[in-house]
Amino acid sequence: DVKVTQSSRYLVKRTGEKVFLECVQDMDHENMFWYRQDPGLGLRLIYFSYDVKMKEKGDIPEGYSVSREKKERFSLILESASTNQTSMYLCASRDSGRASTDTQYFGPGTRLTVL
Amino acid sequence: AQTVTQSQPEMSVQEAETVTLSCTYDTSENNYYLFWYKQPPSRQMILVIRQEAYKQQNATENRFSVNFQKAAKSFSLKISDSQLGDTAMYFCAFMKHEVLTFGKGTHLIIQP
Numbered sequence: 001d002v003k004v005t006q007s008s009r010y011l012v013k014r015t016g017e018k019v020f021l022e023c024v025q026d027m028d029h030e031n032m033f034w035y036r037q038d039p040g041l042g043l044r045l046i047y048f049s050y051d052v053k054m055k056e057k058g059d060i061p062e063g064y065s066v067s068r069e070k071k072e073r074f075s076l077i078l079e080s081a082s083t084n085q086t087s088m089y090l091c092a093s094r095d096s097g098r099a100s101t102d103t104q105y106f107g108p109g110t111r112l113t114v115l
Numbered sequence: 116a117q118t119v120t121q122s123q124p125e126m127s128v129q130e131a132e133t134v135t136l137s138c139t140y141d142t143s144e145n146n147y148y149l150f151w152y153k154q155p156p157s158r159q160m161i162l163v164i165r166q167e168a169y170k171q172q173n174a175t176e177n178r179f180s181v182n183f184q185k186a187a188k189s190f191s192l193k194i195s196d197s198q199l200g201d202t203a204m205y206f207c208a209f210m211k212h213e214v215l216t217f218g219k220g221t222h223l224i225i226q227p
Contacts, residue, residue, distance in 0.1 A: 031213055033215075040124075040219060041219060042206060042217040042218055042219040042220050043206065043215075043217040044217075045214065045215070045216075048213070048214065050213070058214075088158070090160065092160075092215075094213065096213065102148050102165070102210055102213075103150070103162055103165060104210075104215055105162075106152075106159065106160035106161075108157075108158060108159050109158045109159075109160075
């Protein structure tokens with residue numbers, strides 16, 4: 001089974017802090033994604049990565065950056081956290097090979113609160 | 116840009132009943148994928164069912180089936196013999212070029 005793990009289930013930070021959210025997948029997937037989930041808005045794509053050191057902006061990249069130094073790990077960075085970044089953050093990965101089912105597999109989520 | 120609309124923010128049915136969740140989408144693409152994901156209170160997003168747009172046959176997974184109407188851009192999910200464990204948020208999603216676009220979700224409650 002595909003396993004996607006996220007470093008924290010719950011995180012509380014102060015306004016202005018630099019925040020790192022880590023995501024690791026164990027299936028050698030090329031594609032990885034970061035979403036935020038807010039009530040009534042569904043999931044919105046922040047950034048995604050096709051491969052190591054590659055990144056693409058999603059629908060709501062403002063205030064975020066990402067890093068992918070190794071294939072299995074995709075980090076979301078909040079350079080200076082703000083209260084409007086309080087949200088649930090979900091990481092996902094996907095195999096892009098010929099046999100891919102195009103399914104994205106999700107981690108358990110990190111609920112971030114910025115005070 | 117693609118949009119996905121789920122018009123039912125919340126639904127509630129009795130255990131063992133059949134329930135249908137609606138989803139419509141807007142796209143100019145011809146080849147794409149559609150998904151239903153389930154998010155129980157534990158928050159883990161779980162794939163329920165997927166459909167390739169080029170396949171006319173509706174996908175089925177045990178008690179879960181879809182009614183895919185490509186011309187109408189409709190992709191509804193039917194849950195038969197609903198169970199208490201089906202209580203969750205359900206998200207419809209459209210995929211093209213590796214990117215998923217989600218609807219806002221339907222909160223399904225199964226009453227005992």
